[in-house]
Amino acid sequence: MIYVAVWGYGTVGSGVVEVIEKNKEMVNKKSAAELEIKYILDLRDFPGDPYEQKVVHDVNVILDDPDVTIICETMGGVKPAYDFTKAALERGKSVCTSNKELVASHGPELLQIAREHNCNYLFEASVGGGIPIIRPLNYSLTAEKLEAITGILNGTTNYILTKMEREGADFAATLKKAQEKGYAERNPEADIEGYDACRKIAILSSLMTGQNVSYKDIYTEGITGITADDFVYARAMGRSIKLLAMSKDTPQGTLAMVAPCMITPENPLYMVSGVFNAVCVRGNMLGDSMYYGKGAGKLPTASAVVSDVVDCARHQGRTIMCFWNQEPARLVDIGDVERGFFVRARDDAAAEIEAAFPGAEKIEVEGRTRDCGYLIAPIKERDFAAKYETLGDRVLGRIRLEG
Numbered sequence: 222m223i224y225v226a227v228w229g230y231g232t233v234g235s236g237v238v239e240v241i242e243k244n245k246e247m248v249n250k251k252s253a254a255e256l257e258i259k260y261i262l263d264l265r266d267f268p269g270d271p272y273e274q275k276v277v278h279d280v281n282v283i284l285d286d287p288d289v290t291i292i293c294e295t296m297g298g299v300k301p302a303y304d305f306t307k308a309a310l311e312r313g314k315s316v317c318t319s320n321k322e323l324v325a326s327h328g329p330e331l332l333q334i335a336r337e338h339n340c341n342y343l344f345e346a347s348v349g350g351g352i353p354i355i356r357p358l359n360y361s362l363t364a365e366k367l368e369a370i371t372g373i374l375n376g377t378t379n380y381i382l383t384k385m386e387r388e389g390a391d392f393a394a395t396l397k398k399a400q401e402k403g404y405a406e407r408n409p410e411a412d413i414e415g416y417d418a419c420r421k422i423a424i425l426s427s428l429m430t431g432q433n434v435s436y437k438d439i440y441t442e443g444i445t446g447i448t449a450d451d452f453v454y455a456r457a458m459g460r461s462i463k464l465l466a467m468s469k470d471t472p473q474g475t476l477a478m479v480a481p482c483m484i485t486p487e488n489p490l491y492m493v494s495g496v497f498n499a500v501c502v503r504g505n506m507l508g509d510s511m512y513y514g515k516g517a518g519k520l521p522t523a524s525a526v527v528s529d530v531v532d533c534a535r536h537q538g539r540t541i542m543c544f545w546n547q548e549p550a551r552l553v554d555i556g557d558v559e560r561g562f563f564v565r566a567r568d569d570a571a572a573e574i575e576a577a578f579p580g581a582e583k584i585e586v587e588g589r590t591r592d593c594g595y596l597i598a599p600i601k602e603r604d605f606a607a608k609y610e611t612l613g614d615r616v617l618g619r620i621r622l623e624g
């Protein structure tokens with residue numbers, strides 16, 4: 222018998238209990254052991270819940286119980302999850318988590334503690350919800366030199382952008398509707414400002430390089446500046462606008478960033494719409510591979526946590542190798558990177574645009590009178606920003622171009 226504790230009986234935590242119970246037979250077979258949920262840690266009581274007898278309020282009850290060898294941390298946030306996780310790993314208890322904030326901020330340290338105590342810190346659910354992406358990077362693509370990872374890693378923003386694209390609606394109105402339908406949080410800042418995708422690409426970049434890519438060093442831009450007008454031009458060019466989280470291995474170091482980009486139909490991420498997530502991974506032998514599915518939600522995320530529980534059960538007393546150490550990765554200054562841009566400008570600014578960006582290609586859209594679109598040939602981000610700045614209120618917006 223392997224005893225499991227669940228920390229946090231919210232959406233994902235209750236999903237973990239549901240997955241373990243509903244798929245008990247299969248999960249036990251795959252674990253080659255019988256799993257039993259012994260405790261659920263939460264500040265609240267759950268009268269009438271079938272598991273109410275298992276609810277405890279003091280983490281020490283779990284930490285001090287030698288029977289418990291696997292913990293599912295589904296609390297979220299850094300505090301108190303960091304202290305609890307550290308204490309559990311130091312006692313040799315494995316921790317399986319969906320907590321991307323904690324993995325992104327303390328991942329390599331917690332992995333080291335797990336190694337020192339012959340247990341595991343696993344985090345499949347922290348990126349892409351139910352999509353297997355951590356395990357493919359860690360176990361499957363081990364013959365590859367990973368060259369690039371590009372993903373749509375946030376379902377809320379992808380849902381909003383898809384709605385704006387299909388309905389021609391504004392950002393603010395679309396966000397409001399998404400909140401009413403429960404697709405966006407009441408406080409949506411982490412999603413719409415790109416912070417959530419930033420933490421996720423920090424984790425994937427670290428696994429790509431084997432070193433630590435701190436989320437604090439990743440240039441991050443959200444989708445709040447994207448307008449219905451931008452989509453009019455995107456459509457006219459046969460492009461789409463997606464919030465991309467990108468990481469590339471370059472001779473100068475790792476180039477990691479999160480930003481809305483205009484992409485062409487040739488890009489495999491073009492077709493990823495609604496709340497779905499997808500991650501494209503490029504290896505030097507395999508070339509491109511793509512991982513697609515539900516990036517959030519109770520059962521998909523819980524399923525990923527339970528897959529880690531099964532892995533822990535299969536490796537009791539042994540640490541599964543994870544290619545992520547504490548050494549900081551060398552990051553490229555994005556100012557040095559060359560790329561193309563889409564610029565939307567006032568319709569009377571053609572001469573100034575042409576002077577700032579010689580050869581800018583004008584995008585004609587029938588019926589537009591207030592503004593005009595331009596495609597700017599690849600230019601260093603730093604130089605583009607300086608020139609764009611000089612154009613003042615003659616420019617109305619700019620979006621990066623990706624293939």
Ligand code: HSE
Pocket residue numbers: 350374375376377378412417516517518
């Ligand atoms: N808020 C996140 C999203 C949930 O919208 O993708 C999963 O991390």
